[in-house]
Amino acid sequence: MNTPLLLLLLFGAATLPSARGVGSAPARTDLIQHFTQRPTGTVPVSQYTGQVREFTLEVRRVTTELSPGVPVEQWAFGFPGQSASVPSLELRVRQGDLMRITLVNTQDQPHTLHLHGVTSLAQEMDGVPHTSGVVLPGKSFTQEFVATKTGTYAYHCHQQTNVHLDMVLYGALIED
Ligand SMILES: [Cu+2]
Numbered sequence: 001m002n003t004p005l006l007l008l009l010l011f012g013a014a015t016l017p018s019a020r021g022v023g024s025a026p027a028r029t030d031l032i033q034h035f036t037q038r039p040t041g042t043v044p045v046s047q048y049t050g051q052v053r054e055f056t057l058e059v060r061r062v063t064t065e066l067s068p069g070v071p072v073e074q075w076a077f078g079f080p081g082q083s084a085s086v087p088s089l090e091l092r093v094r095q096g097d098l099m100r101i102t103l104v105n106t107q108d109q110p111h112t113l114h115l116h117g118v119t120s121l122a123q124e125m126d127g128v129p130h131t132s133g134v135v136l137p138g139k140s141f142t143q144e145f146v147a148t149k150t151g152t153y154a155y156h157c158h159q160q161t162n163v164h165l166d167m168v169l170y171g172a173l174i175e176d
Contacts, residue, residue, distance in 0.1 A: 042119075042120060042121065042122055043120045043121075043145070043146040043148055044146075045098060045144045045145065045146060047146060048096060048097060048098035048146045049096035050093075050094050050095070050096035050097035050098070050147075051094070051097050051098070052097070052098045052100060053093045053097050053098065053099050053100065054100045054101075054102075055079075055091055055099075055100070055101045055102070056079065056080055056101075056102045056104060057077045057078065057079065057088075057089075057101065057102070057103050057104070057113065058077070058078060058079075058080050058084075058103075058104050058105075058106050059075055059076070059077060059078075059103075059105065059106070059107050059111050059157070059169065060075065060076050060077075060078045060083075060084035061073055061074075061075060062074045062075065062076050062084055062085065062086055062168075064086060073167075074086045074167055074168045075157075075164070075167040075168060075169045076088045076168060076169065076171075077089060077103075077113070077155075077157075077169065077171055080104065086168045087168060087170055087171050087172070088155075088168075088169065088170060088171030089171050090171060090172045090173075090174060091155065091171065091172070091173045091174070092173075092174045092175075092176065093147045093173075093174070093175055093176075094147065094175070094176060095147055095148065095149070095150050095175060095176070096146070096147065096148075097146070097147045098144065098145075098146055098147075099143075099144065099145050099146070099147055100142060100143070100144050101113060101142065101143050101144075101155075102140055102141070102142040102143075103135050103140060103141055103142075103143075104140040105135045105136065105137055105138065105139055105140065106137075106138075107137060108137050109137060109159075110129075110134040110135060110136050110137070110159045111134065111135055111157045111159050111164065111169070112127035112128065112129055112132070112133075112134050112135060112157055112158045112159050113127045113135075113143060113155055113156075113157065114126060114127035114128055114155065114156055114157070114158035115127060115143070115145070115153065115155050115173065116153055116154040116155060116156060117151070117153040117154065118145060118147075118153055118173070119149075120145055120146055120147070120148040120149065121143070121144075121145035122145075125143045125144060125145050126143075127143065127155075127157075127158055128158050129158055129159055134159050147175045149175060150175050150176050151174075151175055152172060152173075152174055153172070153173040153174075153175065154170055154171070154172060154173060155170065155171055155172075155173050156169055156170035156171075157169035157170070
């Protein structure tokens with residue numbers, strides 16, 4: 001086989017016009033550039049129109065007796081100095097409020113506070129370990145966003161989700 005034909009077979013197919021066709025999806029780099037330039041739904045925290053709602057949460061170990069004589073350890077977000085319950089506290093805000101949540105990690109493993117379904121926040125405020133970081137033991141982190149859409153959302157720990165979510169680290173977030 002001659003060299004040009006071999007190169008075409010090895011590397012050429014993906015670059016031929018027919019490989020993408022007319023009307024195909026935009027290239028991945030175009031999509032990434034579009035997203036980073038115009039993050040969908042993100043509202044600058046300075047643009048809140050309501051009140052500032054501040055919450056400080058810690059992760060607590062809770063013992064629940066699922067049936068008589070069967071205690072089970074569960075985890076819950078709770079206010080400092082107060083007993084926690086499962087599921088975690090309901091957080092309620094009004095549309096236009098600035099939500100400011102500080103997670104204080106008094107435990108011996110990392111946690112996060114992911115705001116499930118809320119789209120009006122910056123990525124670093126979303127509590128997803130790989131993209132937003134984690135709150136290490138002994139540390140705290142404050143997340144801010146503007147509540148822009150009424151609805152029922154959830155917040156939960158996103159660290160080692162299969163374990164931490166299973167331990168009941170979640171609660172309701174209501175925007176009304
Ligand atoms: Cu956790």
